[in-house]
Amino acid sequence: MDPQWIQLIADLGFPIVVTFYLLHRIETKLNTLIESIVTLPDRLKI
Numbered sequence: 569m570d571p572q573w574i575q576l577i578a579d580l581g582f583p584i585v586v587t588f589y590l591l592h593r594i595e596t597k598l599n600t601l602i603e604s605i606v607t608l609p610d611r612l613k614i
Contacts, residue, residue, distance in 0.1 A: 573585075
């Protein structure tokens with residue numbers, strides 16, 4: 569494991585690190601969802 573991660577866990581605590589990790593993952597998935605919603609009207613045009 570990267571020493572920076574170990575130091576971050578030691579400084580902030582495990583729950584905070586896990587929360588930031590999950591928020592980062594959710595953010596990338598939300599960006600993909602937003603892009604899909606934005607392009608949806610163009611795809612529905614006949």
